[in-house]
Amino acid sequence: MDAFGHVNNAVFVRYLEEARIDFMRRLAPGGGSPSFTGGSVVARHEIDYVRPLVHRPAPVTVELWVTKISAASMTVGYEVKDEDTLYLRASTVVVPYNFTEERPRRLTAEEKAILKEYLDDASHQTSQPKGTVAV
Template identity: 85%
Template sequence: MRHLYSCPLRWSDMDAFGHVNNAVFVRYLEEARIDFMRRLAPGDGSPSFTGGSVVARHEIDYVRPLVHRHSPVTIELWVTKVRAVSMAVAYEVKDESTLYLRASTVVVPYDFAEERPRRITAEEKALLKEFMDDASHQEGAVAV
C-alpha cells in the first residue's frame, strides 16, 4: 500500500525559470513524510510515532521540471526497508500523466531527551510493514 499526499505548489517555490526549485522538493518530501507519520500514529495513548526523528540520507532523481500551476501534485510514499533503528521510504512526485521526481529517504527515530537514536518498536514495525510495496512497484524507485 502507498500513502498519498496532495501537495500544493506555492508561487515562492519557483526559481527564475518558473520551475519548482530543486531544493524545494526536499520540503515537499518532508511534508509528505510528516503527513504519513501522523496518520500512522495510533492515537490511542500509544507512544508509537510520537517522538522525534532525523533524516540520515536523501537521494533524489529529478525526472522532469515542474512548472507553477494552481493544481497540486501527488506524492506517493511507501516503505522500502524497516531495520532496528532506521527505516527507508521511497517517493514519486507526479500527477495523472507525468512523473517529476523519484526519491528515497532514510529516517532514524530519535530520542531528543537522550540525544540518541532509538529502536523502532514492534508496534511501529507492524504499522510500517503495511506500507511496504511489492517489488513490481519498486522497480523505478531509488535504492537505499
C-alpha cells in the first residue's frame, strides 16, 4: 500500500508478472516439446492506471491475452479489475531469451501457433480475454 491506502504501482507490476508467468506455464505443451520451456525477458511495460485500488480482502482479476506476435517477441495485454471496476490496463513486450547463450531468440513455429489461439488485437472492450488469474 502507499501512504493513501492504495495498492502501490509496483504491486500492480507484480500482479502482471504473476499472471504472465502463470499464462506462459500453461502454454508449455507436454510430450517433451521445448516450446515455452526456456527463458524470456521483459523488453517493455506500458501501464495506464485507471482508478486507485484500495487495499481490501476481496481479490481482483487479471485478464490477459496476446495482442501481437512477431518473429522474436510477443505482446501481452492485460486488464486488472473486479466485477464492477477497471483499475488498470497494461501491455508487456516479452522476448524469448536463451540464457545459456545470453541472447534473445526467435519464437518457434510451434510457439507462434500456440500464441495465435490467444491473439486478440481488436479493442479489448468488445472482446473476451483468453486467460484470467485472480490475485
